[in-house]
Every structure is written in C-alpha cells, then in structure tokens.
Amino acid sequence: MKKIIYTFLILNLLLVTVNLYAKNELIQWKQCNSVLKGEHFKTECGVFKAPLDWENLNNTRKIFVDFIKVTEEVQKNKKDALFVSPGGPGGNSVEFAKIIAEKNPDLLKKYDIIGLNSRGFSESMNLQDCNKFIDYKQLLNPIKNQNDYLNIKEYSHSLQNECLLINGDIMNFLSVDQITQDYIGLLEQLNYSKINYFGASYSSVIALNLINSFPKYIDKVIIDSNLNQVQTYKERIIGQNKAINRLFDHLNIKKSLLSDFELIKKKYPKINEYIILNSIMEMIKGNGFKLEDLNKKLTLLKEGQVDFYEVFNKDESGNQNTYPLCLDIPSNDLPLSDVTENMETAKNDLKEFGKVTPYVLAQNICSGWDVAKKVEYNIPNNIQVLILTSDYDIITPKEWSLSLVPIIPQNKVVSFNGKIHGVYMKSKCARKIANEFLLENIFPKDNINCTE
Structure with missing residues (x-):
C-alpha cells in the first residue's frame, strides 16, 4: 500500500513539474x-x-x-x-x-x-522601418482624375511590396x-x-x-x-479638422498661420503645398509644441534664411514602423467619386487651408492595402x-x-x-x-x- 501511495505522489510531482514547464516554455x-x-x-x-x-x-x-x-x-x-x-x-x-x-x-x-x-x-x-521608402511628394500628389487616383494606389502597393521584400512575410502577421x-x-x-x-x-x-x-x-x-x-474615412477627416480649427482658435493663430502658409508656398514653389501643411501640423501636434518655436521657424522660412528641409523633417516617425496600422484600416479601395467627396469634405471643413491633414496622409499610404477586415464591435x-x-x-x-x-x-x-x-x-x-x-x-x- 505504501508503495502505491509513494508511486502516486511521485507521478503527481512529475505532473506538476510538466505543467509548470508548459506554462513557461x-x-x-x-x-x-x-x-x-x-x-x-x-x-x-x-x-x-x-x-x-x-x-x-x-x-x-x-x-x-x-x-x-x-x-x-x-x-x-x-x-x-x-x-x-x-x-x-x-x-x-x-x-x-x-x-x-x-x-x-x-x-x-x-x-x-x-x-x-x-x-x-x-x-x-x-525589422527595417518601411517609412524610409516613402516619397511624400509622390504620395501627396493631388487627386484630380482617375489616373491620379490609380497612380497613388499603385505607388502604395509598391511600398507594400518593398516592405515585404526587405522584411519577409512576417509583415503579414502584424495585425x-x-x-x-x-x-x-x-x-x-x-x-x-x-x-x-x-x-x-x-x-x-x-x-x-x-x-x-x-x-x-x-x-x-x-x-x-x-x-x-469602425469610423469612416470621412468621419476621421471631419474630426481632425474640427480639432485643428479648435486649436487654431484657442491659440489665436488662424489668420497669421494662413498668411505664413501662403508666403512659404510662394517662397518654395517646387515643394508640394501638402508637405508644407503637413510639416506645420507635425510641429503643432506634439506635446512639446511652443508657439514661439513655430514662429521662429516660420520667420526663417519666410525670409529665406534657411532651406525648407533643414527646418521641417519630412518623416518624424522615429524608429516606429507604422505600416502595420494599414493592415487594420478597412480598405480605402474606393471609387474616385467617393475619394473626391471625402477630399471636398476636408476642404469645406477646413476652409482656410482646404488641404489634407496628417491623418489623410496616413489613409493615402494605406489605400493600397486590401487585407484589412471590417470590424464589428460587440462590447x-x-x-x-x-x-x-x-x-x-x-x-x-x-x-x-x-x-x-x-x-x-x-x-x-x-x-x-x-x-x-x-x-x-x-x-x-x-x-x-x-x-x-x-x-x-x-x-x-x-x-x-x-x-x-
């Protein structure tokens, strides 16, 4: 009887040991x-x-x-x-x-x-940061016709392929x-x-x-x-533009910023105005934003004392790799009419600038990624x-x-x-x-x- 009990205890001890190993293996x-x-x-x-x-x-x-x-x-x-x-x-x-x-x-x-x-x-x-492949000028070309739209989609797909090429199929499992x-x-x-x-x-x-x-x-x-x-493309744009207008009103800089924006556009005619706007937004949106710092940089630009790209960093993503975000945004594979309507929504809502906001940039980057599924919350x-x-x-x-x-x-x-x-x-x-x-x-x- 003692032998049976002893054997039983040993087996239980082994079972616990195996279980603990499985928990931490x-x-x-x-x-x-x-x-x-x-x-x-x-x-x-x-x-x-x-x-x-x-x-x-x-x-x-x-x-x-x-x-x-x-x-x-x-x-x-x-x-x-x-x-x-x-x-x-x-x-x-x-x-x-x-x-x-x-x-x-x-x-x-x-x-x-x-x-x-x-x-x-x-x-x-x-993993390599796929943002370094992005040509923002090409990505931010205005969508005026079907060809423009197809070009942006094609470019976005090429970014996807380049990212997969350098990092391998692991990119398909970052959802x-x-x-x-x-x-x-x-x-x-x-x-x-x-x-x-x-x-x-x-x-x-x-x-x-x-x-x-x-x-x-x-x-x-x-x-x-x-x-x-689950927000739509249009809802995101509207929300961000409302926040931008609220902030500009709060800082009382809407008129002066619009004037600065126009002067910088004239000073740098070869730089896509979307990039200029996006760069200004990048400066303003950070927690460390100081109005005096923005004004100093804008003054340098207006007076032509520095090069645009010395003042504004085109890619402020740091070491982050934002591409997996695309995997989870429902595909923006929309007909041109819908894209035009979305852009018009942004334009009407942000009357002073009438251009795309940073989130629209992200949406355009993701427009060629067709793997996202539609999310339905049941909390x-x-x-x-x-x-x-x-x-x-x-x-x-x-x-x-x-x-x-x-x-x-x-x-x-x-x-x-x-x-x-x-x-x-x-x-x-x-x-x-x-x-x-x-x-x-x-x-x-x-x-x-x-x-x-």
Whole structure:
C-alpha cells in the first residue's frame, strides 16, 4: 500500500513539474537593459516566443516579442496584472511600463505592471522601418482624375511590396488580431487570470479588440487619446479638422498661420503645398509644441534664411514602423467619386487651408492595402471602460474618442481642457481619476471635465 501511495505522489510531482514547464516554455528570460529609479522596484525582462500565426497553430514558426514585468521589490501577496502600452503603433511598451511604475508607485501595491511590445517592434526582431521608402511628394500628389487616383494606389502597393521584400512575410502577421492574442498568450504564460489594461493612442484599438474578442479575460480598461476602427474615412477627416480649427482658435493663430502658409508656398514653389501643411501640423501636434518655436521657424522660412528641409523633417516617425496600422484600416479601395467627396469634405471643413491633414496622409499610404477586415464591435455591458481625451488634441481628436461612447455600454469620459496627446501622463486630474478606478474600484458616476 505504501508503495502505491509513494508511486502516486511521485507521478503527481512529475505532473506538476510538466505543467509548470508548459506554462513557461514560451518565455525566455533575459537581463533588463536599464533599471528603475527607486528602491522598491523589481524588474524582470523576457522574450515571449509567440506563435507566428495564432489562427494556424500547426504552423510551428515563432515570433519573438519583448516584455517587462515590474513588481514590488518584496512581493507580499499575488498581484493582478496591469498591461500598459503607449500606442504607436510601435511605441516601446517596455520603457512605458517603467515610466508608469516610476510615476505611480502606488499601483504596484495592487498590480504587477506588464509592458508587452507589439510584435514586429521588439529589439529581438530588428525589422527595417518601411517609412524610409516613402516619397511624400509622390504620395501627396493631388487627386484630380482617375489616373491620379490609380497612380497613388499603385505607388502604395509598391511600398507594400518593398516592405515585404526587405522584411519577409512576417509583415503579414502584424495585425491587431495577432497582437491581441499575444496578450492572452503571455497572460497565460505568466499565470495571471485577468488583464487590466491601460492603452494610449493606437493601443486603444488593441484594448477594444481585447474586450471584443476575449471578454472573459478582461477586468478594468482605460483608453487614452483614442482611435475608432469602425469610423469612416470621412468621419476621421471631419474630426481632425474640427480639432485643428479648435486649436487654431484657442491659440489665436488662424489668420497669421494662413498668411505664413501662403508666403512659404510662394517662397518654395517646387515643394508640394501638402508637405508644407503637413510639416506645420507635425510641429503643432506634439506635446512639446511652443508657439514661439513655430514662429521662429516660420520667420526663417519666410525670409529665406534657411532651406525648407533643414527646418521641417519630412518623416518624424522615429524608429516606429507604422505600416502595420494599414493592415487594420478597412480598405480605402474606393471609387474616385467617393475619394473626391471625402477630399471636398476636408476642404469645406477646413476652409482656410482646404488641404489634407496628417491623418489623410496616413489613409493615402494605406489605400493600397486590401487585407484589412471590417470590424464589428460587440462590447459586453459588464466591463467598465474609462475614456480619456483632450479638447485640443489634433492627433486623435476628441471626436474620435466620443464616437466610441455608443459602442461601449459601460463608459465614462474624462475630458482635459488642454492640448495634449496622452492625457494620463500630463493631467493630474485625469490621472487621479484613473488611479482611483484602478486602485479603489471607483468608477465615475458622470462624465468629468478636468481643467488645470
């Protein structure tokens, strides 16, 4: 009898060992590149060896995705998981998790903070940035007839092919659906039961896809400066133009900027005016924008003291690779009449400039990508979502965030009266509300306006 019991215990021990191995077999731990400032943090870094294609697990190829887990130095009890991402696409979630922990150490009393990079952007992957292939002058040619439209589409397809050529077919597996399943896969590997999620900018798309596809794994969700995948091309343009006009009115620069724009166009007749406008928008939309800096650069340009390309950087994407965004925008393979109507909408809505805005640029880049599917949200009513937005954000306008309200049954909107893309990190009021939600389960009874 003793022998049977002993054998039974040994078999159980082996079973537990095998189970633990299975739980962690897709994780390779590694040394973190940098440490956090503070005495009470502990960081663990690793690579998640995710299936290349979650839809076909018979395909044994793997894709390596970097992640970090930030915890209290001494773990007193098991914590919940708070996944954080800064957006991008291609923002560094590993570094972002460190920043969130440093600025909000109280969160570590309840959560382990996890930063999972989007597939394709990890240090382990070393993909080439496809933005460097883009000829913005060619891409921003005005669409006057069917040939112009076909040329832009053909050029966009050529960019796609060049990107695939240099990076291989891995580019076909960088979609939001695949990224979303990486989160669920890592959640299970790290032995957590639920995801609490904070996603800024593009990561709001990941958040909504997580809720939509895997609701049983989701607890609290905060989305900040948001996109709505189901918005039409026209709705996006209208929202961004409203935000631009709001900002220009707020800064009281509409008339002077229009005058400057016209003078710069005359000074540089060979430069496509779309590029001039887009460059001005790039300067204004950043969180570090200062009106005096813009005026200095515009003065230099008007007086011809510097070359245009010395003042404005055509491509401000940094190390981010924005092409995967195209994989998840429903195809803009529209007839010319619809494109013309969309452009006219932009023109009428932004009367002073009457040209394309930066988001239209992104839409044109993506016009040749036909792989996106139409998204239909079916968000359950038991998941609370806090929506953060800013009145003068022209990257992801307030209108885009508000368009999510009818889609999310349990939502509250926190609006910040400022020019910020990424409200949580800049608004003390919004951050307090968000942290109360995460730490004390206090969900606002009404929408809130933060003024600071």
